Every structure is written in C-alpha cells, then in structure tokens.
Amino acid sequence: MLTENLPVTPAVMPSEKPPVLVVDDEYGPRESIAFSLGAEFAVDTAERAKEALTKLRARQFAAVVMDIRMPEMDGIKALEELRKIDPHVSVIMLTGYGTLLTAQQAMLAGANQYLRKPPDIAELIEAVRKQTQATRLRRAQANLAREALEMNSALKREIERSEPQIWQARASVELVHDLNNPLTVVIGYASLMAEEARIIGQRDPESARKLIEYSSMVEKAAEYCHHLSENWRMASKQTQQFSRVDLVHIVHEVRQVIFFGNTAIQSAGQTEAWVRGSRFELMRVFQNLFKNALEAGATRLMVTFVTRRAQIEMSVADNGAGMDAERLKRALHGGYSSKANGTGLGLSICRHLAGTHGSTFSVESAPGKGTTVHLVFPAAAQE
Numbered sequence: 001m002l003t004e005n006l007p008v009t010p011a012v013m014p015s016e017k018p019p020v021l022v023v024d025d026e027y028g029p030r031e032s033i034a035f036s037l038g039a040e041f042a043v044d045t046a047e048r049a050k051e052a053l054t055k056l057r058a059r060q061f062a063a064v065v066m067d068i069r070m071p072e073m074d075g076i077k078a079l080e081e082l083r084k085i086d087p088h089v090s091v092i093m094l095t096g097y098g099t100l101l102t103a104q105q106a107m108l109a110g111a112n113q114y115l116r117k118p119p120d121i122a123e124l125i126e127a128v129r130k131q132t133q134a135t136r137l138r139r140a141q142a143n144l145a146r147e148a149l150e151m152n153s154a155l156k157r158e159i160e161r162s163e164p165q166i167w168q169a170r171a172s173v174e175l176v177h178d179l180n181n182p183l184t185v186v187i188g189y190a191s192l193m194a195e196e197a198r199i200i201g202q203r204d205p206e207s208a209r210k211l212i213e214y215s216s217m218v219e220k221a222a223e224y225c226h227h228l229s230e231n232w233r234m235a236s237k238q239t240q241q242f243s244r245v246d247l248v249h250i251v252h253e254v255r256q257v258i259f260f261g262n263t264a265i266q267s268a269g270q271t272e273a274w275v276r277g278s279r280f281e282l283m284r285v286f287q288n289l290f291k292n293a294l295e296a297g298a299t300r301l302m303v304t305f306v307t308r309r310a311q312i313e314m315s316v317a318d319n320g321a322g323m324d325a326e327r328l329k330r331a332l333h334g335g336y337s338s339k340a341n342g343t344g345l346g347l348s349i350c351r352h353l354a355g356t357h358g359s360t361f362s363v364e365s366a367p368g369k370g371t372t373v374h375l376v377f378p379a380a381a382q383e
Contacts, residue, residue, distance in 0.1 A: 017042040018062035018132040023052040023078070024094070025070045029118060033065060036121055037128060049078035056085045062132035063090045065124075067117065079111060088138040090131030094119060178284055178349070185221040185258055189214050220257045224280060242357075244380045245282065247273040247314060251303050254286045264298065265290055269305040273312045275377040277357045285353050288346040289316050289373055296320030298370065310379045317372040323365040332363065 020041040024030035025048060034043040044061075046052035049070055056064075064082065068075035075093055082091065094117040112134065113127055196211045248271060255265045286303075293301050298320035306313045323331065331347045347363070350373070354361040358378050365371040 018136075019044065019059070020128060020132070021046060021052060021055060021061045021064045021066075023047075023049065023064065023066040023070070023075075025067065029067070033119070033124065036124060037065075040125065041128060041132070049073035049075070049081075052078065053081055053085065056082060056089075060086065061089055062135045063092065063128050065092045065094065065128065068093050068095045088135060088142055090135045092127055092131055178287070182221045182224045182258060185260075186218055186225070189218045189221070193218070217257055220253070224257070224283060242276045242278055244274055245277055245279050247275055247282065247312060247377070248305060250279060250282050251286055254283050254290065258283075258287050259290060259294075262294070264294065265301045265303070267303045267305070270307060273305040273307065273314065273377075274380045274382075275312055275357065276380045277377075281353050282357070285350045285375075286316075288350050292346045293318035293320050293371065296322070296371070307379060312377040312379050314375045314377065315372055316375075317370065319370045322367045322369050322371055324367050328363060328365050 018041050020037055021044050022030055022033050022037070023046045024033070027047070030045055030047065034045050037043050041062075044055060046055055049066075050073060052064070052066070055061075066075050066078065070078070073081075079091060079093070082089075090112040093111040093114040095114060096117040112131055115124060115127060119127075193211060193214045196207050196214065200207055200211060248267065251265075251267055255261060259265060290301060293316070296318065298318035301316065301318045304315045304317070332351060333348065351361045354375055360374070360376045362374045363371060364374070
C-alpha cells in the first residue's frame with residue numbers, strides 16, 4: 001500500500017502523457033503505483049522482469065519504476081538487461097529493505113534513482129516527473145550526437161569528392177614554391193652576363209666563352225620554369241609523359257643550373273643510373289632535397305647510386321642540422337617549416353613526385369647528425 005500524504009498538485013504536462021512502465025511481481029503495490037501515476041502518465045505494467053523486457057523491446061518508455069526483489073529475475077539483473085535495450089530511459093528502483101548496499105547495487109547497475117517501498121506518493125510522482133524529463137534530455141542529446149556524426153560523415157564524403165579541387169589548390173602553392181629557385185637563378189646569371197657584357201667590347205675570347213656559358217645556364221633555367229608552368233596548366237588535361245632518363249646526369253644538371261655548381265654537392269657510385277620518368281619532375285625532387293640540406297647548414301652533400309636486383313638505389317646524405325622524430329614527421333606531412341619564410345612543402349613534394357615514378361621514399365634524421373633520404377627506383381630496361 002502507498003503511504004498517505006497531502007494531495008499532489010500536478011505539474012503542467014504536454015498534451016500527450018509520457019509512457020511509464022511499472023514492474024512489480026506483487027499485484028497490490030503494482031496497481032497502486034499505476035493508479036497514483038495515471039493522472040499524469042500513460043502507465044503500463046508488468047509482473048515479471050522478462051515481460052517488462054519484452055515491452056521495452058516493443059516501444060520506448062519515458063521512465064521505468066521497478067522493484068528490486070522479484071522472482072525468476074531480480075531487479076538488478078533485469079536492469080542490466082534493460083540497459084542493453086534502452087540506454088537512455090530513466091529507471092527508478094524500489095527497495096523494501098532500504099539498505100544502503102541494495103541502493104548502491106541498483107545505482108551501479110545503471111539505476112537513476114531509488115525509493116523505499118512503499119514510496120511516498122508525492123515523492124514518487126516528483127521522481128517520475130524528474131526522470132521522464134531526464135530521459136527526454138538524454139534522448140535529445142543522443143539525437144544531436146548522432147546528427148553530428150552523420151554531418152561529420154557527410155563532410156568527409158564531400159572532402160573526398162572535392163579532393164581533385166583541393167589538390168589543384170595545393171599544386172598551385174607547390175608551383176610557386178618550385179618556381180622561386182630557378183627564377184632566382186635566372187636573375188643571378190643575368191647579373192653575371194651584364195658584368196661580362198662590359199668586357200666583351202675588348203674582344204676577350206675567355207670572356208666571350210663565359211658569356212656563352214652563362215647564356216646556356218639562363219636558357220636551361222628558363223626552360224625549367226617554362227616546364228613548371230606548362231605542367232601546372234595541363235595538369236588536369238593529361239598525364240605526365242615518361243621517357244628513359246639518367247638520374248646521374250639529372251643530378252649533375254641540377255647542381256650546375258640551380259646551385260651554380262656548388263662543390264658541396266658531390267656524387268658517388270655508378271656513373272649512370274637509367275630510369276623511366278620525367279626529367280623536369282625529377283629535377284624538382286633533387287632541387288628540393290639539395291635546397292633543404294644546404295639551408296639546414298650542410299657543408300657536404302653526398303649523392304650515391306647503386307643498382308641491385310633491377311632497382312636503382314639512391315641516397316642523398318648531408319651533414320646538416322638534422323631533425324628529431326617529431327619534426328621529421330611534420331616535415332614529411334607538409335606545411336611545417338623551421339625557416340621564417342618557408343612553406344614546409346619541400347619533403348612532401350619530393351615524396352609525392354617520387355611516388356609518381358614508382359619510387360619508395362624514406363628519410364633518416366637525427367639532431368646534429370644530418371639527414372639521409374633513400375629513394376629506390378625501378379631500373380629502366382635498355383632500349
């Protein structure tokens with residue numbers, strides 16, 4: 001029986017009563033609770049835990065009022081099974097013992113509130129009001145979380161769909177990055193040509209030879225710039241054409257044209273290393289690798305070529321400042337630079353372009369011990 005108390009003033013309720021399930025194996029208490037809640041809630045009842053679980057599978061309830069002590073399956077076990085069906089519904093457990101241990105067991109199993117049995121009318125109704133509102137809030141939060149996940153998934157799909165446009169934007173930044181070096185070379189050699197032009201009037205044969213040599217360098221650098229711009233313009237219209245090229249010769253050309261014959265850049269091993277690829281794209285790889293090393297303070301940069309099992313193994317080792325594991329990871333990802341005006345794209349460009357040539361790309365580095373880049377290209381068959 002319910003304990004008597006002062007009449008309870010009903011709270012303002014929605015037009016549709018929240019559904020509440022009362023679970024108790026004793027007919028009297030079960031029906032008394034259902035009657036007391038009937039004015040504000042749409043009450044359903046169950047006399048066994050298994051019957052309650054069946055009803056919970058069939059529909060959603062705003063709250064469940066359940067006795068802890070029941071035959072066949074007690075309230076604690078029933079609560080564990082209930083949470084597998086509906087993790088959001090509020091559960092008020094009734095205990096006729098009123099012991100702290102029993103209440104703790106109920107709360108640990110997932111109950112939201114417990115009341116002593118028989119419950120006070122006002123306390124019971126207020127508890128059910130509070131817990132139905134809590135259920136509504138949890139379900140709303142769960143819906144928002146689900147919608148957020150769906151929006152996140154949709155955003156990922158949109159990013160994947162827009163990947164070509166994203167890559168085009170990135171490529172434009174890379175283009176500017178790569179054009180800076182050869183354009184600087186053009187300006188540098190143009191200045192040298194101007195100096196030699198002042199002497200040419202004296203008909204000095206040696207000066208004339210130098211002027212012709214510088215002109216050739218300017219022409220090669222300008223040709224490189226032209227390729228980069230054309231490659232960007234046609235990027236979305238055609239694939240890169242590959243031919244049989246010599247990596248050793250390309251390294252020598254980059255050293256002479258881009259780095260003014262810098263003696264810090266040396267090569268060892270084979271005198272020829274033939275692969276299939278784009279001469280200018282491979283120049284971009286070596287340009288970035290050499291530039292990164294020299295800007296990291298390297299005074300020696302050794303490029304080594306070895307052929308093993310139809311593969312060209314190439315290493316670029318420097319004695320520069322080196323990087324720790326975290327900086328190396330960020331540098332390979334792209335967008336990170338330790339230089340004030342750097343773009344942080346150098347290594348990521350190299351890795352991408354090496355990949356288009358079927359080459360593996362790995363980097364070893366340590367602070368104070370320099371950096372070594374390993375590339376392995378498929379060797380080109382003789383034509």
